[in-house]
Amino acid sequence: MLAALLYGKENLRLEEVASPTPAVGEVVIQVKAATTCGTDLKVWRRGGHAKMLKPPTLFGHEAAGEIVAIGEGVTGWQVGDRLVANNSAPCMNCFFCQRQEYSLCPNLTWNNGTFAQFLKIPAPIVQHNMLPIPDDLPYELAAMTEPLACVLHGVARSNVKPGDSVVVLGDGAIGLMFVAKLAYDVKAEVLLFGGNHQRLEIGEKLGAAKTFNYHQFPEIPSLVKELTQGWGADVVIEATGVPSVWETAIACARPGATVNLFGGCPRDTTISVNTEQLHYSELTLKGVFHNTPEYVRAALSLIASQKIPFELLISEQRPLQDLEQVFCDMRDRKVIKVAMIPSG
Numbered sequence: 001m002l003a004a005l006l007y008g009k010e011n012l013r014l015e016e017v018a019s020p021t022p023a024v025g026e027v028v029i030q031v032k033a034a035t036t037c038g039t040d041l042k043v044w045r046r047g048g049h050a051k052m053l054k055p056p057t058l059f060g061h062e063a064a065g066e067i068v069a070i071g072e073g074v075t076g077w078q079v080g081d082r083l084v085a086n087n088s089a090p091c092m093n094c095f096f097c098q099r100q101e102y103s104l105c106p107n108l109t110w111n112n113g114t115f116a117q118f119l120k121i122p123a124p125i126v127q128h129n130m131l132p133i134p135d136d137l138p139y140e141l142a143a144m145t146e147p148l149a150c151v152l153h154g155v156a157r158s159n160v161k162p163g164d165s166v167v168v169l170g171d172g173a174i175g176l177m178f179v180a181k182l183a184y185d186v187k188a189e190v191l192l193f194g195g196n197h198q199r200l201e202i203g204e205k206l207g208a209a210k211t212f213n214y215h216q217f218p219e220i221p222s223l224v225k226e227l228t229q230g231w232g233a234d235v236v237i238e239a240t241g242v243p244s245v246w247e248t249a250i251a252c253a254r255p256g257a258t259v260n261l262f263g264g265c266p267r268d269t270t271i272s273v274n275t276e277q278l279h280y281s282e283l284t285l286k287g288v289f290h291n292t293p294e295y296v297r298a299a300l301s302l303i304a305s306q307k308i309p310f311e312l313l314i315s316e317q318r319p320l321q322d323l324e325q326v327f328c329d330m331r332d333r334k335v336i337k338v339a340m341i342p343s344g
Contacts, residue, residue: 004059010327020120025073027121029065029118031119031342034062036326038330040059064083066082067080084133085119086149088110088129090108117343133304148299148303149295149298151177152298163189165228171192171202171203176206179208189209192208235257236260316335320341
């Protein structure tokens with residue numbers, strides 16, 4: 001089969017590799033759509049990921065498809081079933097899983113390799129994080145279940161109430177998903193900051209109350225205070241993975257605010273925090289990582305409801321052979337998410 005392998009920094013190759021066969025408890029799907037992701041872009045640019053993978057490796061982690069082979073012991077599924085599988089599953093037995101803190105499980109089973117014609121789903125994911133998708137739901141929308149699950153986890157940890165002023169820093173797919181969930185479901189007043197006019201327009205369509213291009217408004221904390229009676233935002237969500245933006249996020253917060261430092265920064269980076277502000281303003285700073293089985297199910301349900309136009313996040317569909325060019329386009333901010341369609 002044709003598959004993408006990551007060998008290092010911006011070193012992505014399409015190669016013919018052996019098609020997978022399922023072991024006990026596993027299934028193999030034909031990938032119908034694999035969506036690109038900001039995390040994939042960061043991994044491609046950095047040449048690796050602290051948790052999910054180490055090159056050389058099969059690449060990609062968002063996909064939906066159809067079962068073509070079933071391993072021994074798998075029940076409740078049959079060849080031809082349409083499904084989406086999360087890119088991980090917790091062990092369900094460790095210290096953290098016993099406390100239902102599944103995203104902190106040190107034994108997470110990771111799965112990469114969605115940019116390929118076929119994908120093997122490991123047994124723990126089959127058991128805990130593989131879901132059927134409705135017949136009327138396009139594969140490319142179902143493939144976005146994983147990133148939306150991460151966003152739903154992030155929203156749940158952010159203490160947002162209806163009517164709250166929420167600043168979202170970052171107009172990538174994750175930032176825009178935060179806007180959609182917070183505006184449509186939570187009914188918060190969302191202020192979106194980003195650097196791309198077209199993406200900010202999509203943010204408005206997804207419910208942002210106001211959008212700002214940081215190239216035109218570089219003093220973001222001052223502007224946020226002007227817009228919030230001089231105090232700052234009730235909640236701030238950082239969705240870029242840039243350390244300096246983490247510091248900007250903290251500077252945008254009012255006393256008593258929650259700051260969700262959601263974007264994963266490069267390994268071993270640090271930020272400076274004003275201890276006086278942190279202490280006397282009673283700030284809550286949170287790092288929020290990945291997702292849990294609960295939010296995977298909630299994400300698919302929200303996508304399937306089609307009450308939020310998540311299709312706005314998919315810039316185009318492309319064949320697998322165009323993958324390297326797609327990542328160059330993502331790097332140059334020409335596209336948001338692209339649905340890669342492997343040939344059969």
